[in-house]
Amino acid sequence: MPEQPAGSRPTLEAVAARAGVSRATASRVVNGGAGVRRPLADKVREAVEELGYVPNHAARSLVTRQSGAVAVIIAEPEFRIFSDPFFEQQVRGISRELTAHDSQLVLLWVEGPGDYDRIARYLGGGHVDGALAFSLHDDDGLPALVHRSKVPTVYGGRPGAGAAAVPYVDCDNRGGARTAVRHLVGLGRERVAHIAGPADQTSAIDRADGYHDVLFDADPALTARGDFTVDSGARAMAELLARAPDLDAVFAANDLMAAGALRVLRERGRRVPEDVAVVGFDDMVTVAEAADPPLTTVRQDIEGMGRLMVRLLMRVLNHGGDRGPGAPASVIMPTELVRRASA
Amino acid sequence: MPEQPAGSRPTLEAVAARAGVSRATASRVVNGGAGVRRPLADKVREAVEELGYVPNHAARSLVTRQSGAVAVIIAEPEFRIFSDPFFEQQVRGISRELTAHDSQLVLLWVEGPGDYDRIARYLGGGHVDGALAFSLHDDDGLPALVHRSKVPTVYGGRPGAGAAAVPYVDCDNRGGARTAVRHLVGLGRERVAHIAGPADQTSAIDRADGYHDVLFDADPALTARGDFTVDSGARAMAELLARAPDLDAVFAANDLMAAGALRVLRERGRRVPEDVAVVGFDDMVTVAEAADPPLTTVRQDIEGMGRLMVRLLMRVLNHGGDRGPGAPASVIMPTELVRRASA
DNA sequence: GGAGTGGGTGGAAGCGCTCTCACGGCGTAC
DNA sequence: GTACGCCGTGAGAGCGCTTCCACCCACTCC
CATH class of the missing domain: 1.10.260.40 (lambda repressor-like DNA-binding domains)
Structure with missing residues (x-):
C-alpha cells in the first residue's frame, strides 16, 4: 500500500x-x-x-542556502561560441565535473552590454552558488560586473590586466609557444615568422610573448596579426610573404590561422614543410589532422581545463570564498607539442 | 537605516x-x-x-511547486555537436526565449546510454518544469526515457517512428527539398543527383522524400549517401561521378556535404554551376558563403525554431501538460531558397 | 552500585514564500 | 436608514527540508 x-x-x-x-x-x-x-x-x-x-531540492535549498547550481556565463562578443570546438570541449569538461559534484549547470547567455543588468540581478539573486566565466577581450565589462555581484567565480583563461586578481585556469600559452618556436629553430629554420592573435586577448599576447622569449631579436617584419579565424590567417600569411619572402617557418597563434596560412602557402607554390615549416596552437583535431599537410601543433587539455575550473570553484566554495589557506590559486596547465607533417 | x-x-x-x-x-x-x-x-x-x-527562488519554488527551470538535453551519440553552428543557433534561440519567460536553462549533457539513469533521476526529481530535447537517431533510447519521466518535453526535429506522439518543432525539410530540386529542374537540368544524409535521421529522410516528390522516377544511380560531414559529401560525390558521369546537378542534404561535393567537382575539373549545379541545405553561413562558388541553399530559421520550442513548451506547461484544447500541436517552419552562385 | 560521559535519536523551530480564508470598509439597492 | 455584497487587506498555515537542542540510554569509572 x-x-x-x-x-x-x-x-x-x-x-x-x-x-x-x-x-x-x-x-x-x-x-x-x-x-x-x-x-x-x-x-x-x-x-x-x-x-x-x-x-525536494527547493526545500533543501531553502534551509541550506545553497542552490547546488553553478552558472556558466557565456558572453557573445562575436559569434564564436558553441561552434568553437574549443569552447565545446571546455563546457563538456565543466559539465562532467559538475555532475560529479552533484551540481547543476545553468547556462547564462549574455546578449551584450545591454544585458548586463539582467545578469547582475540573476547572480545577485542567489540562484547559483558560483559562476564560471571566460575571459575574452580586455575591455569586457563582464568581469567587473561578476566581481561586484560577489558570486565566487573562476575564469577560463587569464583575465586581462584590468580585472581584479581572480582565480583562473589557463594553459601554458607562453611556454607552449616557446616549445613550438624552439622546435622550428631546432629544425634549422632561420627566418621564423609569427601570425599573432588579437592584441586584446591574453592567450594571443602570451603566445606572442613566448615567440619573443626564444626569438628576442626577431625582425618585426616577421610578425603579422590575425583574429584567430582561417581567413585572417590567410591574409596574415600573404602579408608576411610580401614583407619577408625569405621566411622559412611560421608559428601561428592557433590552428585555424595556421590552416589559412597553409592555404596561401600552397597557392603561392611554397612547399610545406620543405620550404616553409608551419606550427599551430590548440590541436583542434578536426582542423589539425584534416589539414594538408597535417599540422604540427601545440596541444592543450581543453576538457581538463574545464574540469579544473569546476574543481577550483568547489574549493573556493568550500572555503567560504575568502582567501584562506586553501585559497584559490590559479592553475596553469602544461602543453605538449604534437608533431605531424607540417614541421 | x-x-x-x-x-x-x-x-x-x-x-x-x-x-x-x-x-x-x-x-x-x-x-x-x-x-x-x-x-x-x-x-x-x-x-x-x-x-x-x-x-528567494527556493522558497517560492517550494510552495508553487514550480522550478522555473527548463532542461536542455544534449545527447552526444557521436560528436556532431562539435562545431555544429546549427546547434549553437538553436540553443541561442532557446536561451533568449527562456529569458523572456523568466526561466532558467539547465544544461543536461548526456554521456551515452550509461548515463541515462542519472538523467532519469534528475528529470524525475522535479528539478525542472519541462525539457527540450533533440531527435537524433531513430534508435536512440533517450526519447523513451524522457517520456517515462513524465516531464513535459518538446523536441527539436521530428522524432523517429519509434517515439510516441510528442510535440516537436521542425523545419519543412520535405518542402524545402522540393523547392531546391524544382529550382534545379527549372534551370533545365536533367540529371539531378542527390547526396542523402544518414538513413536513421528524419531530417535526412524528409529531404530525400522531397527529392523524390519532384523526381519520382529518379535513377537510383543518382543517389548516394553521406553522413552530413564534408568528407562524406566528397566521397558521395566521387561515387556519383563514377556511377553517373553525365549528371548535371546535385542536391546535397546539407551544406557541409555540398561543400565536400564542390571540392571533388573542382578536382575533377567540373565547373560549377556551368557543368554541374549544386544546391545545399541549412544555409550555414560560414560554409555556404565561404564556399567556392558560394552555395545556393535552403535556409531555415534555426534560432526561430529554438524560440518556438520554448513557446510550445510553455504552452504545454500552462495547460497542465495534458491534451486539452490548447494542446501541443507540433510546428513546421517554412524554408526559403537562397540563391547564390552554385545553382 | 551510583554518578558521569557521550553518542544516538526525536521534537520542534524555522528557512522565505504563496495562498486560503476571514474580516472590515465602502458602495449600492431597497 | 438599514441590509447586502464585494473588493482589498491581513493573519496564518504550511510547502519539505535541515539542524539545534534536549533527552535517553548504555557504558565506564571511581
Missing part, C-alpha cells in the same frame, strides 16, 4: 514513517548517514528505495 | 515592513500586483527598489 497519494512525490516524512524513525534521522541518512546506527540507517535506505524518494 | 543585517539578503517580510503592509500584500505586488490598490502597490515597489529585494 502506497503511503502517498499517487499524484505527489513522497516526502521525507513518508520515508521516516515507513522506516519507523523520526524525520531528523531520515534526513541524516539521506545526507550521508553520519551518526546513525547501522540497522536504522538500513531501514531508512530501504524505505527510500521502496518509495522512490527523491529529496 | 538598513532593516536587514548586512550579511543576508532582504526578505519579503522586510519589504512589507518598510512599505507598511502585510507580507501577503507585498507578495501580491511582487507577483504582478493584481488586486492591490495603486498607492499601496507603489509603496511596496518603492520598498523593493530601496532594499534591492530579490525573491
